[in-house]
Amino acid sequence: MTPAAVRASRQPDDIPQDAILQGEIQGMNVHSQDIASRAVGQSARSVRFVDVAKRFGSVAAVADVNLTIAPGQFVTLLGPSGCGKSTTLSMIAGLELPSQGHIYIGDRDVTTVPPADRDIAMVFQSYALYPHLTIFENIAFPLRAKRRRTTETEVTRKVTDAARMLGLDKLLARFPREISGGQRQRVALGRAMVRTPTIYLLDEPLSNLDQQLRVQMRSELKDLHQRLGATMLYVTHDQGEAMTLSDIIAVMSAGRIEQVGAPRELYDRPANLFVARFLGEPGMNILNGDIGDGRLRGQGVAIALPPTVKAGPGGLCAGIRPEDLVLCPIPEAELTGVVRTVEFLGSRCLMRADIGDTLVTAFLPAEVTTQPGETVGLKASYPGRTRWFDVASGLAVGH
Amino acid sequence: MVSVPASGTTPFTRSIEDAARAGRRVGTTLVGPAVLVVIAVNILPAFFGFYSSLRKIFFFGDEGFAGLDNFRSLFADPLTWEAIGRSLIFTFGALALAVPLALLAALAVRELGARGRILLTILLVPWAMSPIVVALLWKWILLPSPGGLFASILATFGMPPANLLSNPTWAMPTVIAVAVWRTFAFAAIILTAGLGQIPKDLYKAAAVDGLTAMERFSRITVPLLAPSILIVLSMLTISYFNEVQVIIGLTSGGPIHSTTTLAYQLYLTGFVELDQGRGNAIAVVMFLINLVLIVGYVQLLGNKKGGEG
Amino acid sequence: MNQGMRLTGRAALLAASALASVVVLGPIIWALSTSLKSDNHIFAVPPRLIPDEPTLMHFQRLVAEGVQWSFLNSAFYTVVSVAFAVAVGGTAGYALVRYPVPAKRALLVLFMGVMSIPSYALLLPTQVIFVRLGIFDTRLALPILYAAHVIPFAVWMTRAHFATVPRELEQAALVDGYSRFEAVWKVIIPGARPALIAAAAFGFLYAWNDYITATTMVESPDLRTLPVALIFFQGFHGRDWGALMAGVVIATLPPIVLFLVYRRYLIGGFSEGSVKG
Known part of the structure; x- marks a missing residue:
């Protein structure tokens, strides 16, 4: 088996071709190392979307999605609610019929194939455990489907194996209503695991858990993926989950895929303003102004353009991550403004300052003594980390 | 290495259009039988009834178009108007008895807590019985001979046996009472459910505010129960207005027409005398009165809900 | 006093419920009783709830x-x-x-x-x-x-x-x-x-x-x-x-x-x- 590779493509008129190429190469580089040591599961399959769209009446829930997921990868569809990520997952599962396009699992066109014939497993946000069946029977349920023809000894072996792996051995005789949320979550995973599916689909599986349990289950999921070597498709609106779990993230918004790549790639080199603002907590600061004199100039803004960046007719804006900003004397400052709040977070401080009419956030060392109302100067700690975007198209330029 | 076909569809795959069409067909196929049966057995006869009311039909023989003759002769007959009057007396008399009883029962069920469920079950037993069988049973209870249960109860108070069912004054109240005996607890189900919807905190708050039990009933229970009471009123009105089995079983419309309601008149004219044209005219009149009552209640119910929402 | 009133109310409620149950179930039980009595016992005065010599003759x-x-x-x-x-x-x-x-x-x-x-x-x-x-x-x-x-x-x-x-x-x-x-x-x-x-x-x-x-x-x-x-x-x-x-x-x-x-x-x-x- 060759190491898994990611291919992502977009409609040519949406995004400059070279930007995509660069993104792909970056994604591959980062990930070939991570994945090299991991065995890709025997049954793992690729998933490919070709021009897939889904319309509900006149509303386009998913528009022109083209995406390829390599076998054994953990890929996350990340986006705000209503962006079409769950619909996309449902189309892979066969629970929704696309309005156009083709979906392939491995070499097989499954666009109109019923869910039962796709050999996929799905974990639902609500877990969808069968309330009238015991935990044992819930996990065994997929094995009891006629098409699988599993013998009773085999069912028992597989269910107990999965239960042991997930720490559910002692709960097998109980009913779903008698166990905790985290345990239900594991039962849902167990039900997916017993049949070694070609692809796991996970629809916000952690969102009903409390914070502590969510972090714990997150690492368990990651561990599970490593052990199974299965293709996993994960849907979430939580970028923390997406970042920690994924080999590849596809950021979605308004039914479109905004960018596909490794987490670090998306974070460091957002392809457009949406991804820049959406990723990071808080997101990237976006600063507007006019280009003149080799600089971006605006109220309280004066940032030198790097030589690689050429201003187009639409104008440019600069993006700087909050953690890339440092305090500096006002004459050297790229950004000058009045401090609004300073929040002490323990290891560092989060400062909010009004730069012109933009509210800029910056992570500063815990020791800073800056007070609200003070006028401060800020600059990028490392100029190469400042991103540039075309205002009219919203797309990244110059890298 | 996984190879992915460059483009195109694998053979033998359904197109999206076919799959979508099949999905839509499933819904129609599953609803279809129910819709067909309901239309064939409930809607078509209604139209046929209107049509028949305009024709002279006797003993299943259609003797041609009659225009409004059936209605004209129907309304020219004073018995028709008397029957309509008796229908209204029966309906609203039964309501006047059943609704307060149901309300009392519902309140008792709530007050009794766990034992209330037992009480409701006991009160509902007659509702599980056949109306005609109930009539038969009460005929025996009310039998005016020394061995009859009712006569014996009267005897312990030193009163002579009374023949309620052959007394033109008492027949109607008796028939009403028997109909209510069978059905009032059904109304209590709905009122109990309605009471259950009233938050208990309201009563605590009212008690703290110093309202007496009577005031709590009139200021909290009655207004908040109004939607349930209206549902009960509309269901029972329609059921009582069309009640015929208890009357057939107890009095056959007598004595001297004193229990001949419009519903019984329809039975007599259409099924006994087999004057189906005129019978259908009565059915149309009944249908229209039902419609007026239903629309009236829906209006009342709709206003109430709108006012609260 | 309040306590006493509540107890009286409770007793009245139970009594009324019992009475209602009798009015509702009585006729049905009476029918059952009649169905099990022989012809010469049916009209007995005063009426008896429990049949003296129960019989299934009516069912036969x-x-x-x-x-x-x-x-x-x-x-x-x-x-x-x-x-x-x-x-x-x-x-x-x-x-x-x-x-x-x-x-x-x-x-x-x-x-x-x-x-x-x-x-x-x-x-x-x-x-x-x-x-x-x-x-x-x-x-x-x-x-x-x-x-x-x-x-x-x-x-x-x-x-x-x-x-x-x-x-x-x-x-x-x-x-x-x-x-x-x-x-x-x-x-x-x-x-x-x-x-x-x-x-x-x-x-x-x-x-x-x-x-x-x-x-x-x-x-x-x-x-x-x-x-x-x-x-x-x-x-x-x-x-x-x-x-x-x-x-x-x-x-x-x-x-x-x-x-x-x-x-x-x-x-x-x-x-x-x-x-x-």
């Missing part, structure tokens, strides 16, 4: 008259119509919740509207139609009419229930390798039992207890239902109260037992329907 009398065949007819009509109505109505209720159906709102109004049409007013035109179609006085007549009456209730009760079952449950079953039909059968039906039982019990009470439809749609003695047979028996032997009360007992026992067994579902079905509007 009914059997001699062939009433058991009418009992079987009633059972047949009831079972066939309820099974059909719950299957067809439940299927429709499910489809109305889960599938795109053209004119869905209109269909809901149709089912709701049909429930408020008094079926009695339709009997006369139905009789004429059945005579012309040759269905009048056949074994088909009553099951068709009973089923048609129960179907809208079944649709309404099951629809309300299916709407509360999360869609993910059957989606999970589909993904787990089951066909749509298997998913419904293994996952949805077990959860829908209360609604199906409520609809079936309601249908049973309606069909078993009907008299007016049976007496107008069926004429042959061997097609008669139990209530019709009892009224005929009364016509011939109007003073044989022992046998008549035995008939009342036979006709009442099945629905009362059914009601007592499934009362939770029946009461639940109707109270939910009324609360949800």
